[in-house]
Amino acid sequence: MLYLEILGNLPEMARDEVKAMLELSGGEIAGQDYLFLKLDADKRAFHYLNRLGLSHEYGELLIEANSLEELLEKAKEIEWPISGTFKVDTETMANCKYNVIDLPRKLGAVIHGKGFRVNLSKPDTLVRVYCGEKLYAGIRYRFFDPKDFERRKAHHRPFFRPISLHPRISRALVNLTKAREEILDPFMGAGGILMEAGLIGLKVYGVDIKPEMVEGARLNLEHFGVKDYELRLGDATKLEELFPDKKFEAVATDPPYGTSATLAGRARDELYRKALRSIYNVLEDGGRLAIAFPTSFDGEAEAEKVGFKLVGKYYQRVHKSLERYFYVFEK
Numbered sequence: 001m002l003y004l005e006i007l008g009n010l011p012e013m014a015r016d017e018v019k020a021m022l023e024l025s026g027g028e029i030a031g032q033d034y035l036f037l038k039l040d041a042d043k044r045a046f047h048y049l050n051r052l053g054l055s056h057e058y059g060e061l062l063i064e065a066n067s068l069e070e071l072l073e074k075a076k077e078i079e080w081p082i083s084g085t086f087k088v089d090t091e092t093m094a095n096c097k098y099n100v101i102d103l104p105r106k107l108g109a110v111i112h113g114k115g116f117r118v119n120l121s122k123p124d125t126l127v128r129v130y131c132g133e134k135l136y137a138g139i140r141y142r143f144f145d146p147k148d149f150e151r152r153k154a155h156h157r158p159f160f161r162p163i164s165l166h167p168r169i170s171r172a173l174v175n176l177t178k179a180r181e182e183i184l185d186p187f188m189g190a191g192g193i194l195m196e197a198g199l200i201g202l203k204v205y206g207v208d209i210k211p212e213m214v215e216g217a218r219l220n221l222e223h224f225g226v227k228d229y230e231l232r233l234g235d236a237t238k239l240e241e242l243f244p245d246k247k248f249e250a251v252a253t254d255p256p257y258g259t260s261a262t263l264a265g266r267a268r269d270e271l272y273r274k275a276l277r278s279i280y281n282v283l284e285d286g287g288r289l290a291i292a293f294p295t296s297f298d299g300e301a302e303a304e305k306v307g308f309k310l311v312g313k314y315y316q317r318v319h320k321s322l323e324r325y326f327y328v329f330e331k
Contacts, residue, residue, distance in 0.1 A: 001030070001038060001039065001040065001041075001060070001061045002027075002038075002039040002041050002042075002045070002049075002058055002059065002060060002061055002138075002141075003036060003037065003038060003039065003058065003059055003060070003061040003128075003130070003136060003138045004018060004036075004037045004039055004049070004055060004057070004058040005035055005036055005037070005055065005056040005057050005058070005091070005130070006018065006035050006037060006054060006055050006056065007035070007054045007055060007056055007168075008035055009054075010054060010169070010172075010314055010316060010326075011035065012312075012314055013054060013172060013176075013312070013314040013326060014054035014055060014172070015029070015032070015037065016176060016312050016314075016328070017052060017053065017054055017055075017172045017175045017176055018037060018039075018049075018052065018055065020175055020176050020177075020178050021045070021048035021049055021051060021052060021175055022039065022041055022045060022048070022049075023178065024048050024178055024180065025041065025044050025045040025047070025048045025049075026041075026044060026045075027039055027040055027041025027042070027044075027045045028040050028041070033093070033095070033130070033132035033133050033134060033136070034093045034094060034095045034132045034133075035056075035093060036093065036130045036132055036136060038061060038064075038136075039058070039061075046141070046142075049142070050142060050200075051171070051174075051175055051200045052144065052171070052172075052175065053144075053149070053167070053168040053169065053170070053171025053172040053174075053175065053196070054168055054169070054171075054172045055144055056143070056144060057128070057140055057141075057142060057143045057144060058140075058141055058142050059128060059138045059139050059140040059141040059142070060081065060138050060139045060141065061136060061137075061138040062078055062080070062081075062137055062138050062139065063075060063078065063135075063136065063137040063138070064134055064135070064136050065134060065135045065136075065137075066134055066135070067098075067135070068098060068099075068100070068103060068106075068135065070135075071103075071107070071129075071135045071137060072106060072107065072110055075107055075110045075111065075137065076110055076113075080111055080114060080116065080127075080139075081139060082111070082116050082124075082125045082127075082139070083124050083125055084117075084119075084123075084124025084125060085116070085117045085118065085119035085122075085123045085124045085125070086108075086111060086116050086117070086118060086119070086123050086124065086125040086126070086127055087108075087118065087119060087120050087123035087125075087126055087127065088103075088104040088105075088107045088108045088111070088127045088129060089104065089126055089127065089128055089129070090103055090104050090128075090129045090130075090131065091128060091129065091130045091131065092131050093130060093131060093132045095132050095133060096131035096132055097131070097132070097133060098131050098135060100129065100131045100135075103129060103131075104129070107127070107129065107137065108127075111127065125139060125140075126139070126140040127139060127140075128140050149166070149167040149168050149171075150167075152167045152192075152195060152196075152224060153166065153167060154190070154192070157190065157219075157220045157223065157224075158219045158220060158223045159190050159191075159215075159216030159217070159219045159220050160190070161189060161190045161216070163189075163256075164189065164190060164192045165192055165193070165254050165292075167192065167195070167196055169326075170192045170193045170195070170196040170252075170254075171196040171200070173193060173252040173254075173290040173291075173292075173326065174193060174196055174197045174200070174202070174250075174252050174290070176252075176288070176290045176312065176328045177249075177250035177251065177252050177287075177288040177289070177290050177328070178250065178288055179197070179202055179249055179250035179252075179288075180202075180249065181202060181203060181249055182202055182203040182204070182205065182248065182249050182250070183197045183202050183203075183204055183205070183248070183249070183250045183251065183252055184204075184205040184206070184207070184239075184248045184250070184251045184252075184253075184282070185197075185204070185205070185206050185207070185251070185252060185253045186206075186207045186236035186239055186251065186253055186275065186278070186279060187207070187208065187236050187253045187254060187255045187256065187275070188206035188207060188208050188213065188217050188231070188253075189208060189213055189217070189254070189256075190213065190216050190217055190220055191206060191216070191217030191218075191220045191221055192220075192254075193252050193253065193254065194206050194217065194221060194226070194229065195220060195221060195224050195226060197252070198221060198224075198226030198227075198228065198229060199224065199225070199226060202228075203228045203229070203230075204221075204226065204228065204229045204230070205229070205230045205231075205232075205243075205248070206229065206230070206231045206232070207231075207232050207233075207234050207235075207236055207239065207242060208231075208233065208234075209233070209234065209235055209236070211233055214231050214232070214233050217231055218231055236253075236255070236271075236275045236278065236279075237271065237274035237275050237277075237278050238278060239278040239279065239281065239282045240278060240281050240282060243282055246282065247282060247283065247284045247287075248282055248283055248284060248287060249284055249287055250283075250287055250288050250289075250290075251279050251282075251283060251287070251288075251289045251290070251291075252289070252290040252291070253279075253289075253290075253291050253292075254291070254292045255271070255272060255275065255291070255292070255293070256268075257294050257322065257324070268297075269297055272293065272297055272299075272302065273302055276302060276303050276306050276308070277306050280306045280307055280308060280331060283331045284331070285331055286330065286331060287330070287331050288311065288328060288329065288330050288331075289303075289308065289327075289328070289329045289330075289331070290326065290327070290328050290329075291326070291327050291329070292324050292325070292326050292327070293324060293325055293327065294322065294323065294324050295315075295323045295324060295325060299325060299327050300313065300327065303327065303329050307331065308329035308330065308331060309329060309330045309331075310327065310328075310329060311328040311329060311330050312326075312327070312328035313325055313326070313327050313328075314326045314327075
């Protein structure tokens with residue numbers, strides 16, 4: 001059994017991202033306690049869990065308890081898979097029911113009593129205790145360092161455009177498509193979604209109607225070490241012409257939200273409708289589309305008219321003039 005802590009800013013989207021990755025690896029979510037997920041999965045899931053964008057960490061779940069006393073008793077009975085030195089660290093969630101102030105010391109004493117050495121500054125193994133409706137203890141395997149995503153934000157790229165999804169969200173959109181090998185972004189802009197897809201080993205295809213965006217995306221992909229890409233200058237409403245003999249496994253994209261002046265002279269809603277139709281035509285049967293639309297556009301209804309089936313829908317308020325939904329559709 002594994003545990004995983006998701007981030008709290010888009011929790012439903014984060015949970016569904018985990019679910020999608022587990023479906024690729026033969027696992028499932030076995031339970032949830034606030035932002036803490038219990039995963040019925042094994043090491044086969046690590047490859048896909050390592051792709052996650054909206055998660056904090058994951059590891060091996062060793063103990064689940066309904067009291068401090070029960071947790072400490074179970075800690076005495078189990079074999080702790082600790083390498084080298086260790087430290088106990090507590091995560092007190094918003095729904096924590098227990099007083100865990102002294103728990104790191106008490107649990108640390110139990111583990112130390114089994115012959116393991118404590119190192120509070122640079123431990124080899126981090127023992128994590130989560131406090132929610134229940135208490136959980138485990139060994140951390142992977143921490144998703146926010147700095148890894150922050151360094152790929154728009155202002156750190158060689159080709160800079162201020163309007164761009166956060167890299168964590170871009171990564172989540174890619175994962176929600178359940179792509180295994182490749183992905184298309186027909187409104188690639190500066191290439192933020194393609195960067196995240198390429199960094200997890202997917203072949204990436206990008207389209208933009210502006211030549212400067214195609215060249216800029218190329219600069220960004222190369223800068224961050226993404227080599228397996230194919231970029232084309234073209235129209236997102238005419239993908240069948242750009243890829244006449246190609247069907248894509250998955251599509252993830254963030255279309256422009258601006259006025260017609262910023263949309264190559266076309267009305268926004270009509271652009272969205274035509275793009276949805278074109279994406280549907282180049283997507284494999286069973287393939288997924290992850291896409292963002294402002295709330296003023298009924299993405300669900302328009303996608304269903306084309307033939308898509310809604311899989312997920314997540315609301316985000318960016319600022320007072322922009323509220324949007326992230327959608328996941330399946331063909």
